[in-house]
Amino acid sequence: MKSIKKLTLIPALAMVFATAFTGCIKDEPMVTPPQTVYFNATAGSYVVAPDVVYKIPVYLTVPSSDAKPISVTVNSTSATGAVVGTHYTFNNTLTFSANKVIDTITVVGNLPQYDPSGRVDVVTFSFSDPSVVSANLNPTFALTINACKESDLIPTSLNGDYTNTYEDLGGSGFGPYTTKATLTSTGPKTARAVISGIWAPSWAGITFNLDWTDAENRIVTIVPQASGIADATTINPAYAGREVQVRAYAGETSTFSGCDNTFTLRFQIGVVGLGWFTDLYQVDMAR
Template identity: 35%
Template sequence: MKINHKIQLFMGILFASASFVACNKNNPYPTITPPAQATFSNKTDGSYFVMNDPNSVFKIPVGTTNVTNTTRTITVSVTSPTNAAAGVQYNLPSTSVQIGPGKALDSLPVYGLFSGFSGNRVDTLVFKISGGDIPPSDYNNTYKLVMRKYCTVVPNSFLGNYNNSQDIDNTGSYGPYTAQILSITPTSATTATMVIANFSYEEIAPYPINNITVNLDWTDPANFKTTVPTQVISNSNFYGYGALSVAPNGTGTFSSCDNTFTFQYKLTVSAGSFGNFTTVLAR
């Protein structure tokens, strides 16, 4: 037993010595450098609001995971699930990006064409890193760009007659008739109230109609909203039910490019509601 004890003690000392040598901080260790990859700079999507300006541009960030002293090329492919076409909805001067010496990031410019976005058209472009001097990243090699037109809101441009207005209920559409935006008052940098004459004319005629106030909100450039606050729209004894009011029914939309407005509301009297209605104001 003493002999075995000595052998075990010797082996323990030998193992400890080997471990000490292996962990010596003065011994050189190899440095492992991961291979360079091409990426969209940790971004996977963006929103492009195309303005009526030939210089309107959206720059997609493209980069690498390292820096070198040479120029490297990254190429991309582009597709569109919404059938956006080059030369119609957008221009893409190049499908490659040059990453210069000492740099790890540059951008791919996309030029939206305002004339290609009629009405409420929204398009998506899908960019994918497809080749070049650097292999694509495994985790962010695809970038989705959503494009839609945008016009700066100029409140006073909304004033005037809307000769192609119409009212819509569950039985059909009625009009056209002329509604008029009499005034508009900003309430913040991206909200305002408007006063409208002849609102919901087809639904209420032949009863006299009060001017009403509606709200606009363009805080979200992708979601311009209208709302109709509760208010009396006709003081007459509407079909024997007394005064007629409007009440909100969700939100509508408006376009600062086309000067069109959609309002969602209910027509109510003290006894109840006549249902849900939509009014569209158009020039």
């Protein structure tokens, strides 16, 4: 009888607990998370250049479930004195339509305000309505704005493909096609660049030395090469079996820009054992 009482008691208690627990769930009001806007990061850096803008993503925690869009006003302040409309512009209204959880602030710097003066500003973006922000999420974004300085070049920033490459040999032009630059630092203001894909785009790497000791007079010097570039049949089938050779062209200079990501290379090409072409060979590379 003792065991039977236990067996009948346990289901009874289980029913009581289940009823009580179910009742708690039924009576508990549903909590809707607040709609909060926030920045995914707290700071960024914008180097002003022609046709370059800076985009700041803004996120919404809970999307609108109806057709009514959510509008958010963005403010900006600057402790360094940057004035909106003078030093920079941006879209100060974001609109989150139904099911949309991301929008973008697009900042456009006014280049003449930063170059060549070297001006540096910090602009802080925030949201005007305190009810849509949370201190636990990033409510502000500090953007440093300045112009690119050729003197501050990081050589590896010029690495990669240059899809707008044009060449000219004695007035015979060709392009665009893709070349590739690989740079390694050789000193505080010098680097070595290996440019591959020249001659549309069959040649192997040609080596150049870069010097920006004088940032306003940046120099590119070709390293003479007589092997390892390509078979001269790439120039003319009559030269098959011979090597392409390259060297500086007397009286011509080459240059580059770290800010614009461009190279202008002027040099002389030839065929080993036969001589040099008299025409200047120029290669203009841009991203």
